[in-house]
Amino acid sequence: MTTFDGLPPLRDVIQTHGLVAKKSLGQNFLLDLNLTSKIARLAGDLTKCDVLEVGPGPGGLTRGLLAEGARKVLAVEKDSRAMGPLSEISDVYPGRLEVINADALDINPLEQLTAPVRIVSNLPYNVGTELLIRWLTPPTWPPYWASLTLMFQREVANRIVAKPGNKTYGRLAILSQWRTTPRLVLELPPEAFSPPPKVHSAVVHFEALEKPRFEADAKVLERIVAAGFNQRRKMLRASLKGVKPEIEDDLRAAGIKPTDRAEQVSLEGWCALAREIAKT
Template structure:
């Protein structure tokens, strides 16, 4: 039995190519092509975009992206076992799929993509957060991508959209909400994957804003936010003591009480503090 694109069902592809998911690579494969096509549609119109996909595995989401009209897909896969299966997809969509056997943390995708670019991926669990932070903190803004549509563990997704005062509010929420509009657009149970993970998953869609919501030096902001949340139970005058001289004066100048804790401060407040610290 073949699927809508003439390719075999993904379970057959996995069996034929020996693609048993590796825990060391953070692999959990999404095999339902209806779901992968839905994720592709959640990213918006792909017909005039190049797409970067990280960790395609046997190519379920890759097939959805191409079937939904992506101009080109650059599929970056570290696991060499999956390359033959991805090459079979490339043959069905000539000139529209480039498969790169590489570590996504070590490549410059812009060398192979033409803007506008959307990043759409069921990210490997072990590198998902690191990749997100890199995409949110490029040297200049706006970034090379116009949107991110990314699958995470649901706990990570909830941290991205968390609001001040929440225990889940932290570095990821601030970096995401400072420069993008981020929303959870889909949730998936463990049984949607092979093998089923122990946790639920969620898709977050990020739209890059033309400019950051509030002025701040990205490096300074990231540094003080990391310091504040590394000791989130402490008052800011203590957790940020080593971040800048006369930190209480700088907190006051930013309109922040030195006795507040990191999770109480809004994105605007953190940016105001970053501006004060940058005056050092």
């Protein structure tokens, strides 16, 4: 069977290199090259961008990114078994693929990337949320990346795009929607992967805003949102009491009822509360 880049089908690559997915690494390989190419296209125009990819595995998405014209792909892969397949891709796209055998949580990729940068990944399930929060909460804003196109468990994707009043609305929605415009752009069934996970998956595309949607101190906002949603069944006057004893005054000044619960407060309301707390 021939493929668009002349490389073997992914099932053959996995068999040749003994790259059986490891649960301990959160691996579920997407083997359909048509789907990996579609995800690459959902990331936008890559022709003038460097792309950071975390967890490429056998390189299906990597191949899609390069075929779609990415100026350079920096692939960070913890599993040393994937170095062989990724090296073969590099040979087909000389000078455009750099591979780092490391844990993405332990490295700073900035030294290997040139702006503009897009991050596109089928994230390992066990580190996906942690990486997202890191990318959404850098020391300064705007961040080094222009967009994120990331695959998560569908449950996590739903939490990212959730609106106030929804039971899935929480910290991830606030952090994502404050500084980016996140959109759920693709859903995938378990059978699209090898091995099939027990859950459905979804791709979310985030466009970074030049400045946050509403003014607020990032650390204060993160603190109150975490406190509010950690005890989401409680009224805010109780869940936020540890933040500030006189929290009811700040809640009222921000236009929030002290008897409201965290999921009832809009992003704008949380930011208004963060500004009130920051005054003192």
